[in-house]
Amino acid sequence: MHMQLSGAPATLEDLTAAYADAHALYDALRARDRVTWDATGRCWLVTGHEATRRILADARFISDPTVVAPPARRPARRSFLSDAVQRQVIFTDGPRQEAVRRAVLVELARRQEALAGPLLEVARVLAERGRARGELDLLGDFAIPFSMEAISRIMGLPEVDEEEMARLERWSTTFANITSGYLQVDVTEVVQLGDYFRAQVAARGGTPSDDLIGAFLRDGGLDDEEDVVIQCMMAFAAGRVTTQKALGSGIPLLLPSWGEWRRQIAENPGSGRRLAEEILRVVTPTRYVARYAAEDLRLDGEDGREGPSIRRGDRVVLFLEAANHDPSVFADPHALEAARRPNPHLAFGSGSHRCPGASIARVEVQVAVQALLETLAQLRPHPHAAPAWEPNPNLGGYASYRCLCA
Numbered sequence: 546m547h548m549q550l551s552g553a554p555a556t557l558e559d560l561t562a563a564y565a566d567a568h569a570l571y572d573a574l575r576a577r578d579r580v581t582w583d584a585t586g587r588c589w590l591v592t593g594h595e596a597t598r599r600i601l602a603d604a605r606f607i608s609d610p611t612v613v614a615p616p617a618r619r620p621a622r623r624s625f626l627s628d629a630v631q632r633q634v635i636f637t638d639g640p641r642q643e644a645v646r647r648a649v650l651v652e653l654a655r656r657q658e659a660l661a662g663p664l665l666e667v668a669r670v671l672a673e674r675g676r677a678r679g680e681l682d683l684l685g686d687f688a689i690p691f692s693m694e695a696i697s698r699i700m701g702l703p704e705v706d707e708e709e710m711a712r713l714e715r716w717s718t719t720f721a722n723i724t725s726g727y728l729q730v731d732v733t734e735v736v737q738l739g740d741y742f743r744a745q746v747a748a749r750g751g752t753p754s755d756d757l758i759g760a761f762l763r764d765g766g767l768d769d770e771e772d773v774v775i776q777c778m779m780a781f782a783a784g785r786v787t788t789q790k791a792l793g794s795g796i797p798l799l800l801p802s803w804g805e806w807r808r809q810i811a812e813n814p815g816s817g818r819r820l821a822e823e824i825l826r827v828v829t830p831t832r833y834v835a836r837y838a839a840e841d842l843r844l845d846g847e848d849g850r851e852g853p854s855i856r857r858g859d860r861v862v863l864f865l866e867a868a869n870h871d872p873s874v875f876a877d878p879h880a881l882e883a884a885r886r887p888n889p890h891l892a893f894g895s896g897s898h899r900c901p902g903a904s905i906a907r908v909e910v911q912v913a914v915q916a917l918l919e920t921l922a923q924l925r926p927h928p929h930a931a932p933a934w935e936p937n938p939n940l941g942g943y944a945s946y947r948c949l950c951a
């Protein structure tokens with residue numbers, strides 16, 4: 546039997562509802578216990594940095610819920626949607642997942658330097674357009690087109706017109722929403738995204754190209770072409786939506802001291818790397834990840850306390866955002882401090898599923914912020930346009946954030 550802590554300060558539902566700012570709830574949970582049972586959501590909530598790191602490094606916790614799901618909860622009929630969600634390596638464990646993750650890791654590390662220059666140029670063009678217009682929506686005019694361009698170059702996708710770009714943006718958002726547990730009823734867009742990547746894979750005619758799709762074909766150890774299509778959908782959505790949020794929710798953090806950040810970057814261009822790192826920590830684009838206990842177990846305790854007993858099949862929701870604001874690891878945790886060192890944030894997760902796109906994602910955030918700071922002498926919130934929110938409680942950030950550049 547699980548024991549509900551009397552007067553537990555927050556449930557999963559509370560935490561997901563407070564996606565715009567859950568820090569007070571995280572603080573209350575962390576002060577109580579770093580791993581708390583939520584009887585309403587029937588899952589463990591993890592908010593401490595050390596507990597998060599340990600659980601993500603512990604092979605007794607797995608990412609594939611179907612291994613521990615009771616038979617009645619397994620779908621009798623497979624659809625493309627259930628395949629597309631379940632076969633993504635993000636929800637599997639073992640040699641196939643390791644091979645795909647490794648293929649992404651090697652490919653992106655290899656091309657990181659070659660991509661940095663062109664990506665800086667893309668960001669400069671977008672920033673320059675804003676300067677010329679005197680206005681910039683941080684999402685629609687910058688973070689969205691930049692993240693689309695970046696992931697398209699990473700994957701080796703052909704140039705597309707604005708209409709196609711808007712469609713791909715929508716489809717990838719829908720897929721990321723479904724994957725992150727924020728369900729939507731209209732799933733046709735997932736089928737369309739699958740059709741798009743099936744055509745991209747077919748266009749290579751079995752000859753691996755010099756890009757991420759090629760790396761999946763060559764080194765992914767995947768079962769068949771359909772498997773390649775699904776991992777492409779995953780990388781496209783996982784790589785795009787997170788970058789959009791890092792920038793869309795990260796740049797607003799710079800607005801109150803825009804001139805000061807400009808001065809710092811001008812005097813010390815190398816500081817951009819650490820600023821990007823700190824933006825990733827403060828924003829934490831993937832707010833939480835889930836794991837499932839593969840066996841009955843007892844967690845090691847912290848601070849002399851006994852760790853909780855966890856039952857096989859229990860869901861554990863790890864709030865990376867809470868870990869990244871844990872005051873026992875990060876002094877003044879909500880402040881953006883480019884000089885923060887060390888910065889052991891968990892924005893890319895940790896352990897066997899740690900984001901294999903981290904190297905390129907860091908470059909993306911760095912060059913995008915650098916281009917904006919160098920190009921725009923001023924950037925401030927539009928006085929007559931309130932920012933709008935994307936409702937996905939995990940990956941959603943600002944949907945629109947209009948600024949004036951003069």
Ligand code: HEM
Nearest residue numbers: 634635646784787788791830831834893894898900902906
């Ligand atoms: C700011 C940008 C990004 C953030 C914050 C981010 C965050 C994450 C996190 C937290 C995970 C771990 C999920 C888990 O443990 O369950 C992950 C996994 C993954 N990410 Fe990223 N990501 C970013 C960019 C990218 C990019 C650019 C790519 C690829 C082009 C990418 C591809 C992947 C893949 C393939 C996985 C699955 C790895 C596995 O399950 O083995 N990500 N990402």
